[in-house]
Amino acid sequence: MVGTHGRVDAEAIGTPIGRRVVLGMLGLGVAGILGGARVQDALNTVLSPLEAADPTGLSQLIPAAGGFRIYSVTGSLPSSSPADYRLTVGGMVDRPLTLTLADLKSMAPTTLVKDFQCVTGWRVPMVHWTGVKLSTVLDEAGVQPGGAALRFESFDGTYTESLTIDQGRRPDVLVAYEMLGAPVTRQHGGPVRMYVAPMYGYKSCKWLSKISVVSKVEAGYWERFGYDIDGWVGRSNGRSDKATT
Amino acid sequence: MAEATKRPPEPASSPAAERAGVSDGALGPRRASSQATPKAAALQLLRFDVAERVVHWANAILFAILMATAGVLYLPPLSAAVGRRQLVVTIHVYAGLILPVPLVLGIVGRRWGRRLRSDLRRLNRWIPEDRVWVRRRGWRPERVTGLKQGKFNAGQKLNAAFTGGAMLLMLATGSIMHWYKPWPLSWRTGATFVHDWVAIALFFTITGHILFAFSDRESLDSMWSGNISRAWAKKRAPKWLDEELAKSRAAASRDAPST
Incomplete structure (x- = not known):
């Protein structure tokens, strides 16, 4: 079981499944980068109606299933009552x-x-x-x-x-x-x-x-x-989305 | 350092005892009870050395930061509650870039990386018992009682491989998302797609990893102390125990003539 010198034999025997898993994931990852946009479109088509009818909000947990995401650049959401608003x-x-x-x-x-x-x-x-x-x-x-x-x-x-x-x-x-x-x-x-x-x-x-x-x-x-000042949909920020006008 | 305190320096040609990792040094709280004889001290095996433990906990902290900031960026209610989007993005990006650093440092160290490299080789290689583990769905230990497993079971091997592959994927796709200018839009969308789904998978594997750790407290404790009992090894990693014992016997027989 033990090599007289060098590495212990027990470490070197067996099939290198770990390496295959990692390489397989990298292959899937490349496929996902190249083809994920199309899969995402298909997912959005399927999920958007579900999302619109989902009262629980759980569908928001699915990546880009549609719906608004709330971005705020400061600490808590600012608030102003309709009566005080100016x-x-x-x-x-x-x-x-x-x-x-x-x-x-x-x-x-x-x-x-x-x-x-x-x-x-x-x-x-x-x-x-x-x-x-x-x-x-x-x-x-x-x-x-x-x-x-x-x-x-x-x-x-x-x-x-x-x-x-x-x-x-x-x-x-x-x-x-x-x-x-x-x-x-x-x-x-x-x-x-x-x-x-x-x-x-x-x-x-x-x-x-x-x-x-x-x-x-x-x-x-x-x-x-770094975002473009003239932020036209589909004509800025290196994106080609369909125009919203 | 565990190995440094273990025994008087041996001849350079026989670091076998060091590799064997049979710890009779002043390590961990358990040692107090077994201080009486060197033989009793060997009831403890060195499972993870200092470098491995430092890498593990550095990874754990970085993963925690990444998952917390990811949640804030990704889940609308958390986004709304925390806000500060630019700061959260910055923390997430830096934590992501630092994530591979402890592991790489741990691997490249010629001396301190020896054990980590050795364990990574073990995690990579599957022995026939690992396939049995998968067939019997061995994540319930009672299903694989008596199975002659090595230092790591098939579940740990799969988890390590998945986590390693995921780290590479997250680094690559995260970089495309952050430095988006050179890439075509469809690649950016594809990278986001991969980043999202791998993140969800990581959430489940890491949660599982933590739950398994808490279901075997001795194993979890050894990630702090480095040591684990022979009794544990006999149950969970019998093949590894055999290797360690064989190595310590070999080392002892080499040492004997000189003492």
């Missing part, structure tokens, strides 16, 4: 505004039914959004000459986002107070959030508290970590 509009404007939720609701509402696409890959189809066109709010405040960009701030105290004025004036860019047919929940960025339909989710600032008109675009929170 949206300020300032910077290079003729009439700085402080709007309550009631003020926003008194402006002409717009409803959109569009997909929500996250830059990390998940997509929620046909989400109902209701709010005020951002262009309506901008017209109310009066953009001064030289005001070329917008800066959005969240009342989480950290998150910021940006758009050019032209992007912000698109008819599918909303200051949203309803989502999924109900007031925007705290998790989803309520009481009021942005919805920038043609762009990835990170462009739609949650817990919106302030819109400033500025002279040039300032990179937002995730953009300082």
Whole structure:
């Protein structure tokens, strides 16, 4: 049983199953990287309807089975009651505004039914959004000459986002107070959030508290970590998702 | 260090006793009761040396950090409760990059890696008894009573191979996800797909590993102290016990003429 010198024989006998398991896993892994996107699409097709009808939320545990994932960059979810909520509009404007939720609701509402696409890959189809066109709010405040960009701030105290004025004036860019047919929940960025339909989710600032008109675009929170400033769905961040417009 | 305190230096040509790992040094709490004679001390076998134990617990801590941060990134209620996404991502990425380091350091050390390398060879190789273990579904010990198993059973061998393969896959796919710029979108989605499912599998294998450890406290204790009793080895790893005894006899017979 024992070699007189060198390694103990007992270690060297037998079939190297361990190595085969590792090599087999690496082969499956490569196949998964190359072909996983197609499998994932098929899974999403099967699982999305299940997920939509699942009251337990357990299906959220399945990778990318659809549905929203809640991303927050600060400690706990920020909170503001509908009664206390204020949206300020300032910077290079003729009439700085402080709007309550009631003020926003008194402006002409717009409803959109569009997909929500996250830059990390998940997509929620046909989400109902209701709010005020951002262009309506901008017209109310009066953009001064030289005001070329917008800066959005969240009342989480950290998150910021940006758009050019032209992007912000698109008819599918909303200051949203309803989502999924109900007031925007705290998790989803309520009481009021942005919805920038043609762009990835990170462009739609949650817990919106302030819109400033500025002279040039300032990179937002995730953009300082490498995301594209012009976050068009399917035409940025190296992704080719189907457009959400 | 277990081996350093064991016995006076032997001739360089016969490190057999060291390999045999029959511990009669001052190791672990059990030794107190068996201090009387060197023979009684040999009732303890060295199962894992210091390097192996350090690597094991470094892995355990890193896996715990990875699973905790993964949960926060992945499960919506936890994401919402903890937030701080950028910080959590940073911790997860660094813990992932550090994960292979203790294992690699443990393997490459010419002296301190000897036992770890030897155990990895044992984990790699399957003897006929291992197939019997699988057939009898030997994760219930009573089903494999009397089976002449080596130092590791087939379940431990499968777990080690799976965990090793998973570490490589998670490192590769995690890197594609984090440094995503050079890769085509379908590879990024595929890498995320692999990362997600391997993570779920790891959650179950690690949970299983911990449950098995707690179902055999002596085995778990030996991951702290390094030592395990002959009685345990006789029950759970009889072939290994035979090897150890043969080695210590061989070492003793070589030592005898010089004393």
